Every structure is written in structure tokens, then in C-alpha cells.
Amino acid sequence: MNTLTRLLSAVLVCAGLAACSDRPSPTAAGDKPAAAAAQPVSIQAIAAEAKGFTVGSEMNVRRVFVFFDPQCPHCAALWQSAKPLRSQARFIWIPVGLMNPNSTLQGATLLASPNPVEAMDRHEASLSAKQGGIPAGDNIDAQKAAVAANTALMNRYGFGSVPTIVANHAVSGELVVREGSLPTAALANALGLQVPQ
Numbered sequence: 001m002n003t004l005t006r007l008l009s010a011v012l013v014c015a016g017l018a019a020c021s022d023r024p025s026p027t028a029a030g031d032k033p034a035a036a037a038a039q040p041v042s043i044q045a046i047a048a049e050a051k052g053f054t055v056g057s058e059m060n061v062r063r064v065f066v067f068f069d070p071q072c073p074h075c076a077a078l079w080q081s082a083k084p085l086r087s088q089a090r091f092i093w094i095p096v097g098l099m100n101p102n103s104t105l106q107g108a109t110l111l112a113s114p115n116p117v118e119a120m121d122r123h124e125a126s127l128s129a130k131q132g133g134i135p136a137g138d139n140i141d142a143q144k145a146a147v148a149a150n151t152a153l154m155n156r157y158g159f160g161s162v163p164t165i166v167a168n169h170a171v172s173g174e175l176v177v178r179e180g181s182l183p184t185a186a187l188a189n190a191l192g193l194q195v196p197q
Helices: 003-018 043-049 073-085 101-112 116-128 141-156 184-191
Strands: 053-055 063-068 090-095 164-168 175-179
Touching: 043 063, 043 141, 043 164, 053 116, 063 073, 073 090, 073 116, 073 184, 090 101, 090 141, 101 116, 101 141, 164 184, 175 184
Parallel strands: 063 090
Antiparallel strands: 053 090, 063 164, 164 175
């Protein structure tokens, strides 16, 4: 591989990771958002328009929406951090396609899966093993369109990176918008949930 090819590869990797963040950017009431939103964030609009999969009890009234890119390592970290909180909230994982073409294909494959939670666990294990994640499924055109619509919705709100968490605080009811991954305790605190023991 020549120097020009290496440089081009490095630039493409950096561009993809620029959309992926491990630094939380609080935008709860009183905090400044990381990027000015093109439109005010609406949980009702996200619930009505976004296509995702649910982790946790469908009956739980507490909803936490997570915009994520299947190729994002910080989204993978948040996936693990959120697991201990599943009994306290219903997490709706909304795939977007920002980092590379595999993002949309893998997001669509997750949406098409009969068991998206199990598929996501397999996907994250494959990424951790440096195997690229789950392979693209067949007949996923409708789901690819849903991932594209999710990406457009995320962009409409002016979110600057993935993962992005949108929820109402469990205690105050205030809107919580956070960009970046969080460890379990910090995630629980940001959402007003109990920190697992």
C-alpha cells in the first residue's frame, strides 16, 4: 500500500469516527446543546416517525430513544451500559447510517430480524472480535428506507454524533438529550433511573 492510499484510508476512518462520540454532550434543561438544533426535539415525533427495536418491557411507560450507527464503537459501549437498566425503562434503538455503507445495511438487517436484540448481541460480538458485524440480510429494501428516514430525522434535529439519547427524565420529566456514550451509573443518573447495585 503506498503512502497516498494510506493517507486516504486514514482520512476516511477519521471522517467516519467524527460522527461517533464517546464524549457525553449534555443538553438537558439549562445545559447548552452541542449543536444548534434545526428543529426542536420532540419525543412524540420521534415515537411516531422513527423505526427501531425495543429492548426491555413493552409495557414500561419510560421510553429512552437511542439513535445509533451499527458501525460505531461508542454505540456498542452504550449498548452494554444500558443492559442493566432494561428493567427500569424501555430502550428503543433507532439505527441510522452515518459512518459507511455497512451502517445502513446492518441497521436494516437488525430491523428485519425476528429477534433484533439477539441479532444486536451477535453483531456487537462480531465487531468486538474485529469481524465486521453481522452480514447484510436479504430483502431489506423497506428496512433500508427506514434507516434512511431515521438518519434524516436525526439530522433534522441537528444531532452532531452517535449515540444520541433522547428521553424524559424519570423524576423531573424534563427533556434529556445526550450525545455520546455513558457508563451505566452515569446513564442511570442522566435518565433519573436507579443505579444498579
